[in-house]
Amino acid sequence: MSDIKTVGVAGAGTMGTGIAIVAARAGLRTIVFDQRQEALDRAREQTAAFLTKSEARGKLPPGAATQTLERWSATTEIANLANCDIVIEAIFEDLDTKHHLFQQLDEVCNESTLFASNTSTISITEIAGGSGRPDRFVGMHFCLPAQLMKLVEISPGMSTSQQSFERAWAFAEAMGQKPVKTQDTPGFILNYFLIPFNNDAIRLVEQGVAAPSDIDLAIKTALGYPMGPLELLDLVGMDTQKLLCEAMYELTHEPRAACPPLVRRMIAAGRLGKKTGHGFHMYRDTKMFGA
Numbered sequence: 001m002s003d004i005k006t007v008g009v010a011g012a013g014t015m016g017t018g019i020a021i022v023a024a025r026a027g028l029r030t031i032v033f034d035q036r037q038e039a040l041d042r043a044r045e046q047t048a049a050f051l052t053k054s055e056a057r058g059k060l061p062p063g064a065a066t067q068t069l070e071r072w073s074a075t076t077e078i079a080n081l082a083n084c085d086i087v088i089e090a091i092f093e094d095l096d097t098k099h100h101l102f103q104q105l106d107e108v109c110n111e112s113t114l115f116a117s118n119t120s121t122i123s124i125t126e127i128a129g130g131s132g133r134p135d136r137f138v139g140m141h142f143c144l145p146a147q148l149m150k151l152v153e154i155s156p157g158m159s160t161s162q163q164s165f166e167r168a169w170a171f172a173e174a175m176g177q178k179p180v181k182t183q184d185t186p187g188f189i190l191n192y193f194l195i196p197f198n199n200d201a202i203r204l205v206e207q208g209v210a211a212p213s214d215i216d217l218a219i220k221t222a223l224g225y226p227m228g229p230l231e232l233l234d235l236v237g238m239d240t241q242k243l244l245c246e247a248m249y250e251l252t253h254e255p256r257a258a259c260p261p262l263v264r265r266m267i268a269a270g271r272l273g274k275k276t277g278h279g280f281h282m283y284r285d286t287k288m289f290g291a
């Protein structure tokens, strides 16, 4: 049984938007915070389009899209997260930026508010160390696209209390997600595999071995994955991929985790992936996946 009824999501980007849909769709009051109003406007637009499409496809009962949106709100004022039972952080993958956010959150939030980070690669113990409440801090790594994927990796840091871990676990289950427990190690389970694997696909493109569509087709056909690595990277975003590689490489010095030069060139060219309409593939619109 979860005691969490009001959810704060910090960061209205690719992941925050999807995580907020999961929470609001599960019947929880959900407040999305971002420092940029345009990110919140885009999140609202994407959320409305996704929910409307879900209802039209029969994945939600009639009226559920409107009801879900009524539970969803957006703010640029961090103080509006004060009464949340949990705040899930999904901002840039950078330790100092995350510390700064959690220090502000610690000042405004109730003592009982649980903090969670959706980080893919940074140590939960390190982020928690700058949060003012390392005992009430846990890793909750949702998977992309969060609005469709059930997996949540839940990672306790060294100071996370058993009660905080259990709260996060019950909350994930109450939202209909599938939690797994992992230790606080670089990449947890999923990105330990995915970051080097995706970089291998980028290096095949760099070397001119095959076209992105053929690499994706080969992986999907042979391994049965629903999406090829370059299609997935277009959803991840090249800006996020660069931060993930840098954080993972700094911790592990695994050569396959190092950011391929092509990623930097694509960022410089504005080819961030689906969010800018062009990455390894071209997109006619920048709607979120599934909308």
Ligand SMILES: NC(=O)c1ccc[n+]([C@@H]2O[C@H](COP(=O)([O-])OP(=O)(O)OC[C@H]3O[C@@H](n4cnc5c(N)ncnc54)[C@H](O)[C@@H]3O)[C@@H](O)[C@H]2O)c1
Pocket (backbone or CB within 6 Å): 010, 011, 012, 013, 014, 015, 016, 033, 034, 035, 036, 039, 089, 090, 091, 092, 093, 094, 097, 101, 118, 119, 120, 121, 141, 142, 143, 144, 235, 236, 237, 239, 240, 244
């Ligand atoms: N993209 C992925 O595939 C993926 C998957 C799982 C986890 N993650 C993790 O989720 C987190 C977010 O990644 P993303 O891809 O959604 O990033 P993103 O760049 O799409 O979005 C980040 C959002 O955070 C906002 N932001 C940045 N600093 C802020 C601050 N101090 N206060 C408020 N808002 C702030 C930005 O305005 C932006 O809207 C990262 O930690 C990343 O490692 C990403």
